[in-house]
Amino acid sequence: MEYNPREIEKKWKKYWDEHQVYQVTHQSDKPKYYVLDMFPYPSGAGLHVGHPLGYIASDIYARFMRHKGYNVLHPMGYDAFGLPAEQYAIQTGIHPATATTENIARYRAQLENIGFSYDWSRELKTCDPDYYRWTQWIFLQLFEHYYDQDADKAVPISELVARFERSGSFGVHAACTQPSAFSATEWKAMSPKAKDDVLMNYRLAYRQVTYVNWCEALGTVLANDEVKDGVSERGGHPVERKPMLQWLLRITAYAERLLRDLDTLEWSDSMKKMQSNWIGRSEGAQLFFPIEGSDKKLEIFTTRADTIFGATFMVLAPEHDWVKELTTTDNAESVNAYLKYTNARSDRERMAEKEITGVALGSHAINPFNGERIPIWISEYVLKDYGTGAIMAVPSDDDRDYKFAQYFGLPIVEIIDKSAFPDATRQDKVGVMINSDFLTGMQVPQAIEATLKRIEEMGIGKRQINYKLRDAIYSRQRYWGEPFPIIYDPEGVAHAMKVEDLPLELPELEDFQPSGGGKSPLARHEEWVDLPNGWRRETDTMPGFAGSSWYFLRYMDPHNDQAFASQDAINYWKDVDLYIGGTEHAVGHLMYARFWNKFLYDKGLVPVVEPFRKLVNQGMIQGVIEYLYLQKEKVDGASRFVSAELVEDHGDGFAKIPIHVEFVEDYGSPNSFINKKGIEQFIEWRPEFRNAIFECSQGVYQNGVFTSKNGGKDSRMVTVSEVGKMSKRYFNVINPDDVVEEYGADCFRLYEMFLGPLEQAKPWDTKGIDGVSKFLRKFWSLFFNEKGEWIVTDEAPSREELKTLHQCIKKIHDDLERFSLNTCVSGFMIATNELRRLNTSKRAILEPMTVLLAPFAPHLSEELWHRLGNSTTVVKAAFPQWSEEYLREDSVTYPVSINGKKRATVDLPVGMPVPEIETAALEMPEVKKWLEGLTVRKTIVVPGRMINIVAN
RNA sequence: GCCGAAGUGGCGGAACUGGUAGACGCGCUGGACUCAAAAUCCAGUGAUGGCAACAUCGUGUGGGUUCGAGUCCCACCUUCGGUACCA
Structure with a gap:
């Protein structure tokens, strides 16, 4: 039987789906474990090979915890509001909802292709009114609360009003923008507008004038990374700072608690430090x-x-x-x-x-x-x-x-x-x-x-x-975000919408161009903005972090229409036990989500003060960006590209044109180049360059003709390779589907892990994936002979075989616990090589090995598990236990160093007393040779480790 | 600028607690099988010198601590992430 990943993977995906293997409920006697991936934004470029790195790691861990008997919540969904979809809409006229729905469908298919153990019945997206209804609801709670510094928690603003009526601002210790002093009488005499202004000083969601990057030419507010050198990145128009009345969240009220509670978290020190420096x-x-x-x-x-x-x-x-x-x-x-x-x-x-x-x-x-x-x-x-x-x-x-x-x-x-x-x-x-x-x-x-x-x-x-922490600006002058459930009376006083009227849905719009004067596109939709009673709606929308600040709670009970999640579900799942995502969220998302959780805790709506117990940061998988040098000045009206090795002076006078990585040979290496075929593909892709000159070291290519210089024939154009983000704009996105198609999902999963430590950034490179593919075939072939016949027997295993198995169990278990997934893969390879050497085909060895491998290569393991005669899924099998009995060694190989330099090794029995080890070492001929003419000053023996002889 | 991280063979990386640097894999070299190729299998593979035994050097750079440093300390260089409206 040949190992055929395509067939096997299809078969078991269908089985898992039909048997709802990954669906969980909170009605369970088992201990809970919540494994969460950071919310992806479904970009138009689709999922690239960098995204799944963390997802694979968390999936492996989720599967591991299932084997250990936990009830594992492992959901996935989408942070679906955002700027890119809106910009795409402005360019193409395609509604952001349409583009987002398509992107999500593509993400979902790509994710399913990798064989993740998500409970898809909990899938959610932030742009769904059933979801953002509760985002709006939480915003209104923030609006209706202030931070009482004596109680050290959020308190309803109605209580503050009652206090003002009783005794004015006297004795009030609250987080506020501008302290003010007034008596009860003064308070009562204030106009509604004046009262509103005072309360805005205290609300946890409040309005204030702040500065934005305003670009008159584009008629819009720009994000900081859309501004380069004082001009807009698109079009190079001037940008200025413009004051604007905006909503903010008073995160600073929670600064002390956000700082203090960092101590309780299992996050890396560097991550905690970044947060604490940010709070400053x-x-x-x-x-x-x-x-x-x-x-x-x-x-x-x-x-x-x-x-x-x-x-x-x-x-x-x-x-x-x-x-x-x-x-x-x-x-x-x-x-x-x-x-x-x-x-x-x-x-x-x-x-x-x-x-x-x-x-x-x-x-x-x-x-x-x-x-x-x-x-x-x-x-x-x-x-x-x-x-x-x-x-x-x-x-x-x-x-x-x-x-x-x-x-x-x-x-x-x-x-x-x-x-x-x-x-x-x-x-x-x-x-x-x-x-x-x-x-x-x-x-x-x-x-x-x-x-x-x-x-x-x-x-x-x-x-x-x-x-140093500042309040978070919460208004965006955009269409594609949650509308504010706020209406203004003719005096301009902000009122909360009634909770029963939520969600306030985004109205349909045809044109997504910004309205004039820094207003959101919604401002043009007058029927929506103007209410019959003369009141007006807020036309800004909420920022990207709104929906992502609480989504981990919604997964606990995603279809609830009475509350953001039921108290039953929240009290069972409590918090995220393991959160995997990139460090780019260190001070944004992670700070906001902690803040919202603390606010909800103050309200008694969540049982824990911190939402993410353990955090693991995966490194980014970077892409290689390949550029061609284009001379800035045209030559006789034609563009001129020059092979990189011919360009001097750091490329002054040249522009770097990103080129599709698929056209490039030796992609990512310093010698990467495009050959004649690559040039032709490039011209087809960018027809404006069809008459361009391509200058290589041995000749010139133009209009399909290569003219040799000095008789050379080599038409390679050397490209410049840079490591950078994998992104549509650099034409370097590698789609995991392509890798899965060629090697299978199990191989892809293992290879991503094998690339290196989870936390470390690394450029994508498929060199080496063959090794992982070979390993899977080798593992498979332990179960079959050359004719493809099943050869697993019930024979009792030898001590040596048991040792290999138990070493492997221990290694995988220990390495999993410390998220060293790359070394797990090596561990499997070592064990498999060893078992092949021993010609093992015994069930007592291979069955536990299959379970061990299941978190990493679930499809292959499921197939073998069933062939071993099991009728239920391997997902629910118990994780094998190792026994120290099989791991015991009789002797240790000691390195013998003289003055810190290793000169020899010696095998000595385990447990030999230190003086005897010393004697044994000193009597070795190699040692004697090195000690000739020297006096031994000191001997250092670390039992089981090493021997060092100090002599001069 | 500020905050955080990372630099180890030709390449991805291993070395978990200061104790045999280079596990495992790729690539490369040689061999087996084959008409041939692919696939597979076996052996070798940090650099330098040497027929060899072996020796010297070697973890970004420069210093330090230590019997012993890839690992700890100080300074520097390079790359990456964040820097508050990308997500």
Whole structure:
């Protein structure tokens, strides 16, 4: 019987489907285990070979846990709203829903092709009204709650209103945008609009003016990665920062808990660190600086209050509200010019900028401690959204301030003597204070404390904890997202829609071009926007992270129409035990989802404070991008491509044109090239280049004719290979279907795992897949003779065979537990080679081997399992147990090193006492030879490991 | 810029806790089978020197700790991910 993956795989997929092998319910006595893959966005390019890496790993683990007796929830669905579908709609007129449905169908088929053990009855998509009904519902809950810092949880806003009516804002400790103080009487006297404005300060979902990247020419708001060098990536139009009234989520209210609870998670340290750095908690002081000739006081935040005597200038963010009034007439021109410059730059560009820029406003602040006048500047290195958007600059003890002061010739006053710490950096909090009045002589930590105390005594500020984390902007001026269940009365006050009226469905639209003035396309749909009573709907939609912030809960009970999920289901499944996905979600999705879960926990709707217990990050499988060099200037009206080895000076004067990787030979290697056939395929693909010149080292190809230079015949055009994202735009997407078609799904699964450690990024390459394919055939052939006849016997296995089996069980089990799936595959290969050497065909060995392999190669294992005479699925078989008895070794091969260099090896019995090992080693002739003329100083023996002799 | 990760043969990688560097696989070389090829099987394969035994070097670079470093520490280089509206 030949191993025929195509036939076998088809057969067992059908069986699993018909027998609903992977369907689970929460009505079970078994312990639960929830394995989740990060939500895919169904892109138009389809699934590429990089996506399944994590899915295969999680599938293997899910299957492993089933073998171990768990009730495993392993679902899949789609993050189906998003920008790409909308852009595609703008270009083609195809409705985003249509394109998304098609993409999902394709994803589903591709996923099914790989043999995943998903419970497809739980499949969901965020653009389904039955789903986004609950996204809208959660949003309304956020809208109707505020964060009470005394209770340290979310509380209904109605309770805040009751409090205001009772005693005004007195004694309220709540997360808010702008603190305000008013009495109960004042509150009651406020207009509905004024009350709404106050409540907006507290709501967990609230409206505020924020800045967006506005592109007038495209009439739309752009994502940061659509902006390159201050212009739109598409079309190169100018982009500016535009203020806009938008919805935000008050994630900062949860900053402390998001930080604190990281400790409880089984995530990598690097992932936790990224999250904690993103939250960016810092303890310091809020401090007010009087302004010369004004009664206003400039608020700053500093973690280094101790350095106040070294503050020689102030820096404001260019968007700071006071910039205009602090600019003197003399400086107006330069300030305006500078504002014009920064207005065209994104935050990211500003942070990455090495060049030092800035301009003085002309006015001065007064140092509250020594009364000195210090000039106020603006610079792009200070960001509006961080702290108060204003800093006191201490060039002696901050790098950026130092460079700024040097560049502009501002004074630098040394205030800390760090001579006792020669390795300390400028910002290290060490040393003794000098030139600092009452602080002089103190150690830095002591000085920080003393300054804080003094600030509070003087009433010029207070201790404050600041977070880098910012509230999440929740509005998108787009069509393809969840509509906000919000209506505005004629005063502009936002009202929640009634929960019974959800979902608020996206209305049909023909044209997806943005409406003018930064409004979403929905704004044009007047019948939908304008309600009969004169009220209007919100026309923005929710961002991509809305639907993905809670989807893990919906999988627990995906068809519920009474709640986002039943309490029964939530209390059984609780949380995700294993979450696999990429590090690109480190601070976005993972932070938002934790935030939503905590909010729902505060509401008593979920039983756990953290949604994702264990997180494993799979590395990205990258693609190779192949480019041809195209000369920027045409030659006699014709485009000219030049073989890469002929291009000098880093390709100045050339553009790199991405080329379809299928045309390229030796794809991915430094010598990758396209031959004559490749050139022809390229021309057919890009007909605008049909008359182009292709210059190779040995000749020139044009219009189907190759003209040789110096008699050479080689028409290869060397391409430039770069490792990068696998993406439609680079024409380098490799479809898993093609690999499955050629080698089978089992082989594809094993090969993806065999490529290397799960966490590591690696470029896709099919070199080596033959080895895995061979292994599967070898494994199969243990069960059959050359004639294809079944040869498995019930004979008792030998000790050697048992040892191989039990070693393999232990290895697979241990490696699975630490997600070392690549070494599992090697382990299978080693065991199979060993069993072939032993001519094993005994059921007692092969049956457990089949179960071991089942998580990795489920189709093949299922086939063999049934041929072994089992009538139920291998999916439900118990995972084999290993026994130490078979693993015991009689002797150990010790490496014998002399001065740390291995010189010989020696076999010694297990359990030999250390002195005897030493003697045995010293008596070895090889050792004696090396020790000639030397004196042995020391012998180090690690029993079972190694021997090292130190001699000189 | 800032935060995080990774650099080991021709290639993907192994070495889990500081203890035999290169498991396993690809590729390559030689051999068997074959009219031949494919497939399969067997042997070899880090570099340098040597007929060989063997020796020297060798885990991005430079330093350090240690009896012993791919693994720990410091500095640097390169690549990748994120950087708040791609998902």
